[in-house]
Amino acid sequence: xxxxxxxxxxxxxxxxxxxxxxxxxxxxxxxxxxxxxxxxxxxxxxxxxxxxxxxxxxxxxxxxxxxxxxxxxxxxxxxxxxxxxxxxxxxxxxxxxxxxxxxxxxxxxxxxxxxxxxxxxxxxxxxxxxxxxxxxxxxxxxxxxxxxxx
Amino acid sequence: xxxxxxxxxxxxxxxxxxxxxxxxxxxxxxxxxxxxxxxxxxxxxxxxxxxxxxxxxxxxxxxxxxxxxxxxxxxxxxxxxxxxxxxxxxxxxxxxxxxxxxxxxxxxxxxxxxxxxxxxxxxxxxxxxxxxxxxxxxxxxxxxxxxxxxxxxxxxxxxxxxxxxxxxxxxxxxxxxxxxxxxxxxxxxxxxxxxxxxxxxxxxxxxxxxxxxxxxxxxxxxxxxxxxxxxxxxxxxxxxxxxxxxxxxxxxxxxxxxxxxxxxxxxxxxxxxxxxxxxxxxxxxxxxxxxxxxxxxxxxxxxxxxxxxxxxxxxxxxxxxxxxxxxxxxxxxxxxxxxxxxxxxxxxxxxxxxxxxxxxxxxxxxxxxxxxxxxxxxxxxxxxxxxxxxxxxxxxxxxxxxxxxxxxxxxxxxxxxxxxxxxxxxxxxxxxxxxxxxxxxxxxxxxxxxxxxxxxxxxxxxxxxxxxxxxxxxxxxxxxxxxxxxxxxxxxxxxxxxxxxxxxxxxxxxxxxxxxxxxxxxxxxxxxxxxxxxxxxxxxxxxxxxxxxxxxxxxxxxxxxxxxxxxxxxxxxxxxxxxxxxxxxxxxxxxxxxxxxxxxxxxxxxxxxxxxxxxxxxxxxxxxxxxxxxxxxxxxxxxxxxxxxxxxxxxxxxxxxxxxxxxxxxxxxxxxxxxxxxxxxxxxxxxxxxxxxxxxxxxxxxxxxxxxx
Numbered sequence: 010x011x012x013x014x015x016x017x018x019x020x021x022x023x024x025x026x027x028x029x030x031x032x033x034x035x036x037x038x039x040x041x042x043x044x045x046x047x048x049x050x051x052x053x054x055x056x057x058x059x060x061x062x063x064x065x066x067x068x069x070x071x072x073x074x075x076x077x078x079x080x081x082x083x084x085x086x087x088x089x090x091x092x093x094x095x096x097x098x099x100x101x102x103x104x105x106x107x108x109x110x111x112x113x114x115x116x117x118x119x120x121x122x123x124x125x126x127x128x129x130x131x132x133x134x135x136x137x138x139x140x141x142x143x144x145x146x147x148x149x150x151x152x153x154x155x156x157x158x159x
Numbered sequence: 160x161x162x163x164x165x166x167x168x169x170x171x172x173x174x175x176x177x178x179x180x181x182x183x184x185x186x187x188x189x190x191x192x193x194x195x196x197x198x199x200x201x202x203x204x205x206x207x208x209x210x211x212x213x214x215x216x217x218x219x220x221x222x223x224x225x226x227x228x229x230x231x232x233x234x235x236x237x238x239x240x241x242x243x244x245x246x247x248x249x250x251x252x253x254x255x256x257x258x259x260x261x262x263x264x265x266x267x268x269x270x271x272x273x274x275x276x277x278x279x280x281x282x283x284x285x286x287x288x289x290x291x292x293x294x295x296x297x298x299x300x301x302x303x304x305x306x307x308x309x310x311x312x313x314x315x316x317x318x319x320x321x322x323x324x325x326x327x328x329x330x331x332x333x334x335x336x337x338x339x340x341x342x343x344x345x346x347x348x349x350x351x352x353x354x355x356x357x358x359x360x361x362x363x364x365x366x367x368x369x370x371x372x373x374x375x376x377x378x379x380x381x382x383x384x385x386x387x388x389x390x391x392x393x394x395x396x397x398x399x400x401x402x403x404x405x406x407x408x409x410x411x412x413x414x415x416x417x418x419x420x421x422x423x424x425x426x427x428x429x430x431x432x433x434x435x436x437x438x439x440x441x442x443x444x445x446x447x448x449x450x451x452x453x454x455x456x457x458x459x460x461x462x463x464x465x466x467x468x469x470x471x472x473x474x475x476x477x478x479x480x481x482x483x484x485x486x487x488x489x490x491x492x493x494x495x496x497x498x499x500x501x502x503x504x505x506x507x508x509x510x511x512x513x514x515x516x517x518x519x520x521x522x523x524x525x526x527x528x529x530x531x532x533x534x535x536x537x538x539x540x541x542x543x544x545x546x547x548x549x550x551x552x553x554x555x556x557x558x559x560x561x562x563x564x565x566x567x568x569x570x571x572x573x574x575x576x577x578x579x580x581x582x583x584x585x586x587x588x589x590x591x592x593x594x595x596x597x598x599x600x601x602x603x604x605x606x607x608x609x610x611x612x613x614x615x616x617x618x619x620x621x622x623x624x625x626x627x628x629x630x631x632x633x634x635x636x637x638x639x640x641x642x643x644x645x646x647x648x649x650x651x652x653x654x655x656x657x658x659x660x661x662x663x664x665x666x667x668x669x670x671x672x673x674x675x676x677x678x679x680x681x682x683x684x685x686x687x688x689x690x691x692x693x694x695x696x697x698x699x700x701x702x703x704x705x706x707x708x709x710x711x712x713x714x715x716x717x718x719x720x721x722x723x724x725x726x727x728x729x730x731x732x733x734x735x736x737x738x739x740x741x742x743x744x745x746x747x748x749x750x751x752x753x754x755x756x757x758x759x760x761x762x763x764x765x766x767x768x769x770x771x772x773x774x775x776x777x778x779x780x781x782x783x784x785x786x787x788x789x790x791x792x793x794x795x796x797x798x799x800x801x802x803x804x805x806x807x808x809x810x811x812x813x814x815x816x817x818x819x820x821x822x823x824x825x826x827x828x829x830x831x832x833x834x835x836x837x838x839x840x841x842x843x844x845x846x847x848x849x850x851x852x853x854x855x856x857x858x859x860x861x862x863x864x865x866x867x868x
Contacts, residue, residue, distance in 0.1 A: 034185075043184075045410070047410055097755065098166070098756060100175040101615035102326070103175030103176075104377060110176060126797040130797050136759070137763050138803055140762045
């Protein structure tokens, strides 16, 4: 089945009802996407599908046909959020971090604190109490647009 | 430039934000099988027989007969079997292990496995338990005289529920048979706990067992003792099949089967003078240990030592028991007994203020520990005692008094809690542990060799800062070896707020010796001239630290952190839902080696405490967790977590590295009583947590007295 993964066309053979999460981790070898609960509550498995953050544990692979999927590996370590999460302490144990960063990447630019809180409400972090995550998101969106576009 | 006190980049930070960090489920080995655990479906009884109604081709099946050594999870007492033989003491007790290459086949096989039981009547009420795991009494002064001196006596009973650690990465390990023994890779806090448990279970010598921590997605105590169990299961399957076996729990299994915070019932009886001075404190603590002992005696110990709260009183009696019930064993969880007992202490303090018609701050200030005061165990507090300081600072920063006055009679409430937390193992624990840490000279700096694990709190980073400054080299030149029992000495478990204060101190001493050996030479010059250099040091307690375990007298901890929380809430008048809107917390931790990491501990622990106070309820029905999924076991999301305003105060502890004390656990002690005291300020007599809307609705209401300040 064809879809676009991190900017490249891929053709992957997998059972249509296999979870997108498992296809990414097992068939594509991209283990940056994590499983936290398997029921769409924690957001650790968040990936971006056609521009929107989704819980990849709830998506059967068949639904990804023809889609554009971005995982944490697709940010190539160059997204401003990634630096900001390191600097501000937004990642502690790190297991929610890939999903959190992808959910944050889908927020509108210069989001207000309330927009950040609402936008990240589907991503549970048990370590930080979220404060450092808000600081990281704010810091990343305060970056000059020239660097953001890279 | 010195790195201590600066927020340098976290050692593994880049790996965590790019997805490169490898957690146990991200690893695979050639020929690897998946494992699954078949568990009891009754809370108490006897196994009569097992029926395996599936084609065994390709399966490895193991039960207790396959244990080469002792069938136990070796910890304090060897009472818990690794696999049940005949007796069943709790729901979800492991009985049978299955391994297969295909996970789907495992699930089908589990469904086709039946266990025949003879059921017995379970015991769920701790007060009726026939088995006490541990009983502790602390006695100070003359209780009868203290009560005789009192103008009034205030009594009360308080209760706290289970709490699930809810690390986002579930428990998991991979066992690989190799070199005539086994290597276990896993998500865990204490490599040497697992190492010992495997030696006993498998009857293997030291060198045939190797335990390697993989990047760990949160612990909070939930990966302190439980990994010894799951590692044993994976190892049994690996040794029987001759192949690597991965055993990673799904969320439901993790919640149903693994340890939780001990529920507790705590009774207070306090004698107090009209002026607010405490003359007698009598406390009874009853904790539910669940089916096996695990770490219950030590949890009780920390609980009773902290039970008075940070208040001076000449006449104290604390009596505690932790007992068996037919529920899954409870175990370590951040705070380790102290959140339960300090919840009771601080809600009781609020009730004393109400009974006296006294200002809640003034009552606490009058009784808070000062340097030179003695605790319940008779420990004389040093000049790093900061109880009054944190109280005053939090009251000022939050504008507590003005808000309490202004919000009277509205649906807005405000409450506070004053609390403390001992750093390191309790009593003689650190002496018994005799932890070792090593430092190895490298061409450009040094490599840290410790078994202390990075579980999110920043162990690698903070240790590297201490070593860098002690050697006078850049932070970047300090490497940290993996927590691998084949490579690092036993620096003790990563628990008890000890990793910075205790292990960091040993590393500081290692670095001092290396620096002295180097003299004016660079590391490269030294290595060329003298060859490899590794310095190992063992824990050496401060002189004069004294503890007597029989009388429970002496210095319970090397140092204490001090903190005060103020929580502001809104009550929905229709649904009775309490929404916390702001937390002001002031915490004195000796020295913040890394301010962002330290704040992260405080903010994260505070959020967990808010969950404990309001949301997190384990619905235990017929001995089974009935809400074992994230859909209905609720932990704070962004929308449930209020703004947390953190102030760190530094009052150095002379025996901590750069003055540091522990920081990891203390933040979870304070939020629950502050939340409940805020609810009390609205006139609801809540005495148990979580304070769900149902509990608040069912609580009696009272007229909040206007206090004289």
